[in-house]
Amino acid sequence: MKRAGFTTRWLPILLLVPQLLIIAVFFYWPAAQAVQSSLYLQDPFGFGSTYVGMDNYTDLASSSEYLKVGKFTLVFTILVTFFSLSLALLLAVKADGVIRGAKTYRTLLMWVYAVAPPVAGFIGVLMFNQSWGPLTELARSIGWDFKLGVNFNDTATAMVLVSVWKQVPVNFIFFLSGLQAIPKSVREAGLIDNGSATRRFWDITFPLLAPTGFFLLIINITYSLFDTFGIIDTMVKGEPGNNPMTLVYKVYVDGFRGNDLGGSSAQSVVLMVLVLALTVFQFRLVERRIHYT
């Protein structure tokens, strides 16, 4: 087979320049700046700065509080990713089987996707209002004295719930189109071989959905790590207090609220490394084993 190619060397480079420039200006430059300022302690107004080497990093490593936030972020990410994916899959499988009114049903399920994270957080604050929130009352009716903003675990539960609620529709759309891409012939063959719907799901549907699933896994992990910022910010009402928070929110609290630029730069470098690791994982392990059709 003949490979199409450029006749000159310079044309492809020229065509790549705008893209490379954008990446350089909006990614590499700020990233380099973050690394640089993480090695300094800076006066907020920018008058003085002292080179402190790796101090900002060793401070983080020795801070039990930072480790606590890291642990919470891990648990939070696992819970949000697991529940968003499994609920969406369940809904998609059920929606796939619906014939009458399918469109209306699907549209209703996708609706929440249009809600912005801070708005989702605000709805959470209303639902869990300490004195009259409907979900607070529901929890009380089963003997759970739910207190948003007071009890750490209760606040964490509310954050997970709202984050999952917000993310399910995205996953639902992808899972549904993934299901619809499974050839009818394969399904029918499965139907003849095995009468159990559960077995058919695990043996045929689930493996064929794997590419969609792994793609969504990465998307959901990044969502839980980064995009939930708006939800967390509205749910703690701007006062971190003893509330749970994620690593990204901590960068904001220390850097933008507390004006400690060096310390929060070090935190954002840590996050950058984390994202790098996640990307490597995605390309090296996942993409190799999953076959896209």
Add this chain to the structure above:
Amino acid sequence: MNQFKITSAAAAVAMMANTAFAEVEVTWWHAMGGALGETVNTIAKDFNASQDDYKITPVFKGTYEETLTAGIAAFRAGEQPNIMQVFDAGAATVIGAKSATIPVQDLLIDNGVAFDINDYISGVRYFYADADGKMIGMPFNSSSPIMYFNVQAMEKAGVTAPKTWEEFQTVTAPALKAAGYTALAQSHLPWIFTENFMSRHNLPFATNNNGYDGTEGTKILVNNDAIKAHFTAVTEWQKDGFFEWFGTGWSDNQTPFEEGNVAIWLGSSGSFGGLSKKDLSFDFSATYLPYWEAVTTEPKQTFIGGASLFAMAGHDADENKATAAFFEFLTKAETQYFWHQETGYVPITKAAYDMAKADGYYDRAPAAEVGIQQLSLPAGENTKGYRMGFYVQIRDVMNREYGRILTGETTVEGSFAAIETEANALLAKFSKTQK
């Protein structure tokens, strides 16, 4: 064609008019939302109407923390406003950055405005001043934590507002509980139960003269027996049903008082305006913050809270003159009295206080005077204020630890040890940034 001519002629006239009345425009970034923001706008409008040379534009920038961050970012980009409102906890940051602001005392004197620090009431005089007593920030919305109470609840329980915490825990709280109330709630643990606990009992809050003498080696003195005993008592009150904590948010703790479930609420003297405008189902009044007789028998004045206005450096002389003119207008007795009545923040000058008294305002609303009276109580060597860097973060550490105490996650002892360690690390860090 004709149309074009007319418009361009109009434009030319407009331009000439502009040069004829060359108003100097200044901007003022503030953190006063809601009803407070409207009062700020009224003051700005009155100032603009009072003369033709200057025009001030107030801009609401969000919470205190957001306003400070926005101002710092703007300063670094060379686009700072002329006036920036900075809250008590941000004072060390902005006063530490000497070339970022023009000391208000210099600004006024250089622009021919009479200035005498003794015109200001004693409680507000030195909080935003440097170690030599030079006023750097103009005190603006000044408040102090005071004790509000539900008058009917007190009558029903047959008690009066407690003067001391001993009286509260032995007499007031049990009676209120028997009458069906949660006795106490408060809205800001670092401010009310820490900073002002120190000043009310005249305890040192930090080394180096509460931090005024420089950042080098400043250490927080929060891990002391008096305050630990206080927090131990608070947890006991919580167990006994005398005290309830509704989270770190301000209004979450104010709402139960407004709903009539909590009988005593510790809030800001600046909350008075908002409370009086609300349609409460009961009458409220206010009095001084209680103190522990076991710690002191001579309780002192409290710190001012709220915020002050800083004149940002980097503007031309005309704009600085406009800023000085606005500060002069702002400190006039009439303006201060208006602000005091509308919001409940204390008047910052003696003249304004006298005007309110002469007008009989405190006969009509006695609770409105509590804040300023408390700020005018005898001063001690530790009541001038405190100056600690990265204090916003230190407050966040306190809030976190206090939340853990009150949800039973940690002990009082462990909590204060953690606050001391983390705060001192932050102070040392801040000191390094100031070189």
